[in-house]
Amino acid sequence: xxPVTDPATDLDQLCINTLRFLAVDAIQNAxxxxxxxxxxxxxxxxxLWTRFLKHNPADPAWFDRDRFVLSAGHGSMLLYALLHLTGxxxxxxxxxxxxxxxxxxxxxxxxxxxxxxxxxxxxxxQGFGNAVGMAMAEAHLAxxxxxxxxxxxxxxxxxxAGDGDLMEGVVSEAASLAGHLQLGKxxxxxxxxxxxxxxxxxxxxxxxxxARFAAFGWQVLEVEDGNDLAAxxxxxxxxxxxxxxxxxxxxxxxxxFGSPGKQDSFEAHGSPLGADExxxxxxxxxxxxxxxxxxxxxxxxxxxxxxxxxxxxxxxxEALRTRYALEYPGPAAELxxxxxxxxxxxxxxxxxxxxxxxxxxxxxxxxxxVLNALAGRLPQFFGGSADLxxxxxxxxxxxxxxxxxxxxxxxxxxAVGGEWGAGGANVHxxxxxxxxxxxxxxxxxxxGTIPFGAxxxxxxxxxxxxxxxxxxxxxxxxHVFTHDSIALGEDGPTHQPVEQLASLRAIPRLIVxxxxxxxxxxxxxRAALSIRNRPVALVLSRQAVPxxxxxxxxxxxxxxxxxxxxxxxxxxxxxxxxxxxGSEVSLALKARLKLQEEGLAVRVVSLPSWExxxxxxxxxxxxxxxxEVPLRLAVEAGSPQGWHxxxxxxxxxxxxxxxGASAPGDRVxxxxxxxxxxxxxxxxxxxxx
Numbered sequence: 173x174x175p176v177t178d179p180a181t182d183l184d185q186l187c188i189n190t191l192r193f194l195a196v197d198a199i200q201n202a203x204x205x206x207x208x209x210x211x212x213x214x215x216x217x218x219x220l221w222t223r224f225l226k227h228n229p230a231d232p233a234w235f236d237r238d239r240f241v242l243s244a245g246h247g248s249m250l251l252y253a254l255l256h257l258t259g260x261x262x263x264x265x266x267x268x269x270x271x272x273x274x275x276x277x278x279x280x281x282x283x284x285x286x287x288x289x290x291x292x293x294x295x296x297x298q299g300f301g302n303a304v305g306m307a308m309a310e311a312h313l314a315x316x317x318x319x320x321x322x323x324x325x326x327x328x329x330x331x332x333a334g335d336g337d338l339m340e341g342v343v344s345e346a347a348s349l350a351g352h353l354q355l356g357k358x359x360x361x362x363x364x365x366x367x368x369x370x371x372x373x374x375x376x377x378x379x380x381x382x383a384r385f386a387a388f389g390w391q392v393l394e395v396e397d398g399n400d401l402a403a404x405x406x407x408x409x410x411x412x413x414x415x416x417x418x419x420x421x422x423x424x425x426x427x428x429f430g431s432p433g434k435q436d437s438f439e440a441h442g443s444p445l446g447a448d449e450x451x452x453x454x455x456x457x458x459x460x461x462x463x464x465x466x467x468x469x470x471x472x473x474x475x476x477x478x479x480x481x482x483x484x485x486x487x488x489x490e491a492l493r494t495r496y497a498l499e500y501p502g503p504a505a506e507l508x509x510x511x512x513x514x515x516x517x518x519x520x521x522x523x524x525x526x527x528x529x530x531x532x533x534x535x536x537x538x539x540x541x542v543l544n545a546l547a548g549r550l551p552q553f554f555g556g557s558a559d560l561x562x563x564x565x566x567x568x569x570x571x572x573x574x575x576x577x578x579x580x581x582x583x584x585x586x587a588v589g590g591e592w593g594a595g596g597a598n599v600h601x602x603x604x605x606x607x608x609x610x611x612x613x614x615x616x617x618x619x620g621t622i623p624f625g626a627x628x629x630x631x632x633x634x635x636x637x638x639x640x641x642x643x644x645x646x647x648x649x650x651h652v653f654t655h656d657s658i659a660l661g662e663d664g665p666t667h668q669p670v671e672q673l674a675s676l677r678a679i680p681r682l683i684v685x686x687x688x689x690x691x692x693x694x695x696x697x698r699a700a701l702s703i704r705n706r707p708v709a710l711v712l713s714r715q716a717v718p719x720x721x722x723x724x725x726x727x728x729x730x731x732x733x734x735x736x737x738x739x740x741x742x743x744x745x746x747x748x749x750x751x752x753x754g755s756e757v758s759l760a761l762k763a764r765l766k767l768q769e770e771g772l773a774v775r776v777v778s779l780p781s782w783e784x785x786x787x788x789x790x791x792x793x794x795x796x797x798x799x800e801v802p803l804r805l806a807v808e809a810g811s812p813q814g815w816h817x818x819x820x821x822x823x824x825x826x827x828x829x830x831x832g833a834s835a836p837g838d839r840v841x842x843x844x845x846x847x848x849x850x851x852x853x854x855x856x857x858x859x860x861x
Contacts, residue, residue: 183474184401187222188214189457190257190471192430195249196453197464198270198277200444205271205279208427208440209247211453212398213332213363216423219404220330220361221254222475224412228482229259232288235511236489237482238327239290239306239618243299244334244363245280246442251289252277257467257475260288264465283617283645291617292645295637297340298610300360303331304346305614305623307358307418308599312554312574313620315594317507322496324489324507327357328412334363335373338381342638344388345607347418351389354576356415359408363398365427369441382422391417398425416578430457510552510620513648513704520698522549526690528721535754536654536712538690540565542697547571547597550701554615555624555650556599558608561586563714564626564654572596605631609638609651616647622701626652629711630669632676639707643681646705653711656686657809657828659755659841660714664834674813676709677782685781686711688738688757690719691728692780699732699784715837717755725761730778734785735796739764741773746859749797751777751818752807756846760807763851770852772859775801779818803858809846824858826851 191214199205226238242251249270255262262276269275276286280294290306293299307329314325337343350358362381366373382392391414393407404423411419428440431453445453451461460466497504509516524545526538547553547568554574561567572590573579579592588598601608608625615623632639632653642649658668676684683706685696693712700708720738722728730736739761741747748767750760757778764774777796779785785793797804797818804823806815812827819825826845833840841847 183470184218186468187471187474188218189459190467191218191250191253192457193454193459194253194257194267194465194467196445196450198249198252198267200447200450201268201464202271203444205249205444206246206442207249207445208365208367208434209244209334209363210250210253211431211440212365212425212427212429213247213250214429215399215401216361216363216404216425217250217254217332219401220408221258222478223405224408225330226327226482226485227478228486229255229288229479230483231486232260234486234489235619236325236327239303239329241290241293241299241303241306241329241331242281243293243297243303243331243337245293245299247332247334248277248279248281251281252286255286255288257472258478259476262287264467268465283647291613292641295641296334296336297342298613298638298641299331300333300337300343301346301607301610301638302614302617303329303358303360304350304355305611306618307350307355308353308574308611309554309615309618309621310357311353311355311594313507313510317503319496319500319503322492322499324493324496329358330361331359332361332363335366335377336368338362339377342606342610345604346611347385347388347390349602349604349607349611350418351385352576353574354389354416354578355418358418359411360418360420362420362422363425364422365425367427367436367438367441369438371438385420389417391419393419393421395421395423398423399429432456506551507620513619515701516549519546519549519701522546523694523698525694526719529719532716532718533690534713534716535687535689535693536565536714538693539652539697539710539712542694544569546697546701550622551597552620552622553624554597554599554621555612555626556601557626557652558601558605558631559603560627561588563628564652566624566626566652568597571598574599601625605634606638609635609642609649612649613638613642613645613647616642616649617645622648622650624650624652626654628655628667628669629653629672630655630667632669632672632709636675639682639709640679642707643679646681647707648703648705649707650700651707651709653709655714656711656754657713658832658844659809659837661837661840662834665831668832669810670828670831671811671813673711673808673810677814681706683708683781683783684711685709685731686754687731687780688720688752688754688778689717689728691722692731692778695728695731696780699781711754713755715755718758720758720761726778731780732784733788733792734781734783735777735779737775737796738778739774739776741775742768743771743773745771745773746803747773747775747801748803748805748855748859749775749777749801750805750807750851750855751779751797753779754808756807756809759846759848759851762848763855766848766852767855770856772855774855782814805851805855805858807846807851809841809844824854826854
C-alpha cells in the first residue's frame with residue numbers, strides 16, 4: 173500500500189469511499205464509463221457484500237453461494253471494485269485496465285470473463301429477469317433435494333437495479349411472475365436516484381413504483397437515505413425474513429454522490445467526472461488527492477474478511493453435503509450430476525424411433541414425444557412455454573407444476589398434472605416471451621437444471637435480446653419455436669414467420685435446428701442436449717410432415733453433422749442438388765422423383781443446422797455439397813437471406829420474399845410456389861431445359 177494516512181476514522185465510511193474512488197479513478201483513467209451509479213450506490217453495495225452476501229471469493233463457483241446480479245450493468249466498476257477488494261481473482265492491474273483491450277474489466281459485466289460475474293448485464297432489465305430465474309432455480313432444487321435437517325440448497329438471489337431497469341418491459345414481465353410464484357429469497361435493491369442517462373426521471377417515469385410492485389405481490393420497503401447503513405441493514409433483514417414475497421427495497425440515492433458539480437445530475441451518469449471534478453469530489457469526501465487507485469490497508473482488511481468468512485461457510489456446507497450423501501445416497505448422486513451439468517450414462521437410449529409413415533406427424537408433435545421420453549432419464553428438465561403448452565407440445569406429463577406452496581386455485585385448467593409446488597418441473601411463464609427468455613438465462617447461469625422455453629417462431633422477436641445474451645454468455649438454454657412457416661395457414665401473416673430463421677442464424681454461437689421429420693426431431697433433441705455452453709433453437713412445424721423411410725433415405729443421425737445426403741444422384745443425367753430444411757425436405761424428395769423421370773440426376777440434401785454443418789471438416793462439407801455440382805436449388809419457406817453461401821452464384825433459392833397470407837396452409841404454400849410443379853419448373857430452368 174502507498175504510505176498515505178487513512179482519510180477517515182470510521183471504518184465503514186472508509187470502505188464505502190474506497191469503493192467510490194476505486195471506481196472513479198478507473199473510469200477517469202479509461203476516459204470512459206459511468207461514475208454516477210458507483211458513487212451513489214456504494215453504501216448499499218458495501219452493506220450487502222460485507223454483512224449479508226454468502227460467497228467465497230476463493231471459489232466463485234461454490235454452488236450454495238448467494239447469487240448477486242448487477243442489473244444496472246453500466247455501473248460495472250462498482251462490481252469490479254467489490255470483486256477485487258473482497259479477494260476474487262481480479263488484481264488491481266485489471267482495475268487499471270478498465271474498458272481496455274484484453275482486460276477482464278469490460279465496460280459492462282460479462283459472464284465467463286470476470287471471476288464472480290454471474291451474468292452478462294448492460295441491456296437494462298435483463299439482469300432483473302436473470303435474478304428471477306436464479307431464484308426459481310434455487311426454489312426448485314431446494315424442493316427436490318432438501319430433507320429435514322439438510323438444507324443443502326439454501327441461498328438468496330440479490331440484485332441491484334436502477335430506474336432504467338424498472339422502465340423496461342422485461343422487468344414487469346419477470347416481476348409479475350416472481351410475485352405470483354412467491355419467490356421469498358429474491359431481493360432487489362433499487363437504486364432510486366431518479367436520474368437516467370439523458371435526463372431526470374420526472375420527464376418520463378412518474379408512476380408509483382411501490383404500488384406497482386406491491387400489486388405484483390412483492391414486499392416493498394423504503395430507505396430514505398442511501399447512505400444510512402443502519403436503515404439498509406434493517407431493510408435487508410426484513411426482506412430476508414419474508415419467505416412468501418420477493419422484496420423490492422427502494423433506496424433513495426444521489427447519483428454522483430460527493431461530486432460538487434455533478435451530484436444529482438445526468439452528467440454524472442455516462443461520462444467521466446473530469447480531472448478537476450475528481451479532485452473536488454475527493455476533497456469533499458475527505459479522500460487524498462493522490463495517488464490514484466488508493467486502497468487504505470484497513471479498508472482492504474475489512475473487505476478481505478470475505479475470504480475467511482466465505483471459506484468457513486463453504487467448509488460447513490461441504491460437511492453437510494458429506495453427511496447428506498451418507499443419509500440420502502440416491503438424491504445426493506442425482507444432485508451431484510445436476511450440479512456438474514453432465515448427463516446420465518446412456519440417456520440417448522431413451523430417444524424414440526418413429527416408423528415410416530407417409531401421413532406422418534408435425535415435428536412439434538414428435539418433439540413433444542421425444543421430450544417426454546427423455547424426461548424419465550433427465551429429471552433436470554425445468555421449463556415450459558409462454559402460455560402455449562397445447563400448441564408447442566412442451567408439457568412434461570406427470571412432472572407437476574412449478575408453483576408456490578400456497579397455490580390452490582379452484583380452477584386448475586391447464587395444469588399439467590402430478591405434484592405441484594416448487595418441486596414441479598413445468599413452468600407456466602404466461603404470455604411473457606421476453607421475461608421467459610431472461611428467466612431461462614438466469615436458470616442456466618444458476619446451474620442444476622436444463623432450462624427450456626417455448627413459443628411460436630414469429631414471437632422469437634419478442635425475446636431476441638435475451639437470446640442474444642444467452643449466446644454471448646455461452647449459456648445452455650433450449651428454445652422450442654413452433655409454427656415455423658407460412659404453412660401454419662389461417663392465422664395469417666401476423667403469426668407466419670418469414671425473416672425469423674435468417675435473423676436467428678445471424679446470432680453468433682446460437683445453434684438453429686429445423687428438423688424435417690419425426691426422427692430428425694429426435695436427433696435434434698439429442699444435439700441440443702449434447703451441445704455445451706451454447707443456446708439452441710429448435711424450429712418445428714405445426715402441420716404434419718411425412719416420417720421418412722430411413723431404409724431408403726439417409727439416416728436421421730446425419731442431423732448431428734448439420735447436413736447430410738438424404739437421397740443421392742441416380743442415372744447419368746445432368747446433376748443437380750436440391751437443398752432443404754424442415755417441412756420442405758419432403759417436398760424436395762417428391763420433386764426429385766419427378767425430375768428423375770425427366771432424366772435429371774438429383775441429390776437431396778437435408779440441411780437442418782447451418783451452424784453445425786459449417787463447423788464440420790471441409791472434406792465432409794465437400795462430400796455433401798461438391799463444388800463440381802454447381803447447379804443447386806435451395807428450398808425453405810422463409811426469407812432466402814443467407815442461402816447464397818450454399819447455392820453459389822449458379823444456384824437459385826425458393827423462399828418467401830414478402831409476408832404470408834391467411835388461408836389454409838396448403839393453399840398458402842401453393843400460392844407462394846412451394847409445390848412439386850414449381851420446384852420442377854425451377855430445376856428445369858436451372859438445368860437449361
